[in-house]
Amino acid sequence: MSLSIRNSGPFWRLQRRAARLNTALFQATKGRVGATFRGAPVLLLDHAGRRSGTVRTTPLIYLDDRPDLVVVASKGGSDTHPAWYLNLLAMPVTEVELPGGVRREVRPRPASSAERAALWPRLVAVYPPYADYAGRTEREIPVVILEPAACTTQRAIVQHGYGAADTVLSVSAAHPVEPPSPTQVRIRVHAASVNPIDWQMIEGHRRLLVKRRFPYVPLFDLAGVVTAAGTEVTRLQVGDRVHADNKIHGGGAGEYVNVEQELVSTIPPGLGFAEAAALPLAAQTALLAIDKAGIGGGSRVVVIGASGGVGTYAVQMAKALGAHITAVSSARNAGFVRSLGADDVVDYTTGRFDAALPAGSVDAVLDFVGGRAQWLAARTVLARGGRFVTISRDEDDRITLGSGLRVGAAILVRQARSRFGRRIAYIPVFLDASRTLLDRVDRMVSAGELKVHIDRTYGPALPDVLAALHHSKTGRTVGKIVVAVAPADTA
Numbered sequence: 001m002s003l004s005i006r007n008s009g010p011f012w013r014l015q016r017r018a019a020r021l022n023t024a025l026f027q028a029t030k031g032r033v034g035a036t037f038r039g040a041p042v043l044l045l046d047h048a049g050r051r052s053g054t055v056r057t058t059p060l061i062y063l064d065d066r067p068d069l070v071v072v073a074s075k076g077g078s079d080t081h082p083a084w085y086l087n088l089l090a091m092p093v094t095e096v097e098l099p100g101g102v103r104r105e106v107r108p109r110p111a112s113s114a115e116r117a118a119l120w121p122r123l124v125a126v127y128p129p130y131a132d133y134a135g136r137t138e139r140e141i142p143v144v145i146l147e148p149a150a151c152t153t154q155r156a157i158v159q160h161g162y163g164a165a166d167t168v169l170s171v172s173a174a175h176p177v178e179p180p181s182p183t184q185v186r187i188r189v190h191a192a193s194v195n196p197i198d199w200q201m202i203e204g205h206r207r208l209l210v211k212r213r214f215p216y217v218p219l220f221d222l223a224g225v226v227t228a229a230g231t232e233v234t235r236l237q238v239g240d241r242v243h244a245d246n247k248i249h250g251g252g253a254g255e256y257v258n259v260e261q262e263l264v265s266t267i268p269p270g271l272g273f274a275e276a277a278a279l280p281l282a283a284q285t286a287l288l289a290i291d292k293a294g295i296g297g298g299s300r301v302v303v304i305g306a307s308g309g310v311g312t313y314a315v316q317m318a319k320a321l322g323a324h325i326t327a328v329s330s331a332r333n334a335g336f337v338r339s340l341g342a343d344d345v346v347d348y349t350t351g352r353f354d355a356a357l358p359a360g361s362v363d364a365v366l367d368f369v370g371g372r373a374q375w376l377a378a379r380t381v382l383a384r385g386g387r388f389v390t391i392s393r394d395e396d397d398r399i400t401l402g403s404g405l406r407v408g409a410a411i412l413v414r415q416a417r418s419r420f421g422r423r424i425a426y427i428p429v430f431l432d433a434s435r436t437l438l439d440r441v442d443r444m445v446s447a448g449e450l451k452v453h454i455d456r457t458y459g460p461a462l463p464d465v466l467a468a469l470h471h472s473k474t475g476r477t478v479g480k481i482v483v484a485v486a487p488a489d490t491a
């Protein structure tokens with residue numbers, strides 16, 4: 001807007017004031033790189049727009065830090081359908097500039113009304129500042145979604161066979177991006193977390209039960225943004241911030257992954273992608289164990305492995321239910337598990353935990369470490385009718401035919417014994433992840449009953465992911481290990 005207007009009437013004075021205000025507002029916002037809205041870094045292009053193809057775009061353009069979801073809005077009003085909008089849509093492919101000067105090819109398409117309704121609240125500002133448009137989608141203000149044009153391939157860490165992670169993982173710059181099936185959503189991964197199952201399956205510990213097809217993208221747990229939805233997906237929309245345990249399908253170490261909608265929950269407000277990625281597998285397992293143990297107000301509960309991924313969630317969940325918790329952990333983590341809600345702590349490094357507790361004094365033992373010794377100790381401290389819930393195997397790390405038979409036989413014998421004597425139930429737990437369980441976890445997070453403790457966050461490069469897997473394999477994780485695939489952000 002020009003400031004060289006000469007007319008001095010009251011109308012023009014007002015115009016000049018408005019012009020100065022607009023200029024100031026524009027200068028305060030233009031070229032703002034790396035600002036955030038709802039946790040996602042954005043780039044605000046300047047008013048004249050960047051040259052893209054043959055078109056000069058005049059509106060403000062808001063970009064996600066990666067171009068899986070980009071919202072372009074006109075300023076509304078008389079130019080609700082300006083030429084730039086039509087020109088932009090006429091281009092099959094155009095280019096945008098991301099923070100850091102990275103340029104990406106994107107494919108513009110008009111948003112559906114449902115998508116517009118979902119995306120509109122994500123705009124931080126509109127220039128000129130037509131504040132009255134905030135939240136008003138009934139005006140059909142055009143929104144263009146820019147999807148990555150080259151969305152047929154992605155950068156991913158892939159596994160080529162079974163073995164030590166540093167020998168079987170490599171980076172693929174062109175791993176295929178498949179279209180989502182009718183019941184799947186495509187998620188742009190922002191963060192993933194590492195669980196022991198990840199390195200166990202990379203090394204082939206479970207290959208007798210589950211055969212992988214290679215190349216395979218590891219990491220079960222992930223959090224990110226929905227960038228496409230199958231035709232039968234009803235509950236999720238493009239732009240939703242979501243997380244999931246994608247079970248044996250993995251995919252957390254890639255840029256994009258398709259996930260069945262029945263595994264996907266919306267991230268609770270206020271939770272960053274790193275924390276969201278740290279929840280699905282471990283917290284659902286903890287919740288399942290709590291359910292199986294029948295824990296309620298006043299229950300006396302022992303949690304073995306209280307400082308690990310599953311244990312930290314179980315302690316908090318049992319606390320929220322009003323249980324009295326004895327945590328079994330090393331002395332080094334005693335303060336930490338108390339901070340989660342444990343009433344007492346027994347140091348497992350000084351001897352079996354049953355030595356520190358009166359016989360028959362406990363209603364439930366949650367075992368997140370495994371091994372025959374835990375079962376033997378639990379039997380002495382459990383009261384009549386008590387429950388021993390274990391998520392872990394016995395001594396066998398690697399499942400072979402022999403070890404499978406041994407574990408199966410041990411489970412059957414222990415379960416048979418529970419019908420006699422003090423009727424102590426032996427309950428093995430195997431997680432079958434679901435949205436229903438994850439939604440329950442998320443409600444606890446929203447209620448302030450469940451917090452995420454991240455031991456360490458690693459970068460997305462291969463050496464970082466290898467270090468994260470190695471960290472998990474040491475068995476010394478305190479809380480969770482996270483791999484931040486996209487730049488860190490918080491909501």
Ligand SMILES: NC(=O)c1ccc[n+]([C@@H]2O[C@H](COP(=O)([O-])OP(=O)(O)OC[C@H]3O[C@@H](n4cnc5c(N)ncnc54)[C@H](OP(=O)(O)O)[C@@H]3O)[C@@H](O)[C@H]2O)c1
Pocket residue numbers: 195196197281282285304305306307308309310311328329330331332333348368369370391392393429430431472475476477478479
């Ligand atoms: N069945 C299922 O569906 C299912 C689901 C999830 C996990 N799991 C299995 O459950 C196990 C635990 O998973 P996770 O994610 O919690 O593992 P994790 O995070 O790697 O657990 C590490 C923690 O365990 C503690 N710990 C190690 N030995 C201990 C002992 N003898 N007594 C008490 N604490 C001990 C360590 O504390 P210190 O450093 O102080 O020793 C560390 O904080 C793994 O074997 C995993 O494969 C099974």
